[in-house]
Amino acid sequence: MDISDIYKFCPVCGKKALKIVGKNKIACTDCGHEIYINPTIGGAALVFDDEGRLLVVKRSKEPAKGSWDLPGGFVEVRETVEEGIIREVREELNIEVEPQEYLFSIPNHYVYKNLERYPLDFFFKCKIKDMSQLKVDESENSAYTFLSPSEIKYQDFGLSSIQQTIKRYFKQ
Ligand SMILES: [Zn+2]
Secondary structure, eight states: OOHHHHOOSOTTTOOSOEEEEETTEEEETTTOOEEEOOOEEEEEEEEEOTTSOEEEEEEOSSSSTTSEEOSEEEOOTTOOHHHHHHHHHHHHHSOEEEEEEEEEEEEOOEEETTEEEOEEEEEEEEEEEEOTTOOOOTTTEEEEEEEOGGGOOGGGBOSHHHHHHHHHHTTO
């Protein structure tokens, strides 16, 4: 379902007066409040150890629960994508990484809590600064592992943008 089917009432004046007024905008015909449908920015890390193995985590939440994923998450207000990645990797795995190289961005799409979501995910190659305290945060992921390039299969990753990233980076 689209946002215009879910949002019934204007969040400012409370009237049932929302109308689609463009491809990416809904507006209140009563008070004029406008809601833009913009992508949410996500950052994900391709983190490699000294042996060139990729750090992956197993998702413990929907969407794509139980599949492999790259560490990362949504960028917060006033953060750069790099800062968001550093924070998210620290929260998920209690390690310190340093984004080294911007790779590319990929638009994602999935349904979460009945609503179409359109994140825009930015991918960075990162190096590990300190992983002495590596420990998975079980509220976000159920496991982690390091995969050598021959063990990496894009089909094992559940989110479409992550699958595309694995295909593109590892030329699968
Ligand atoms: Zn209104």
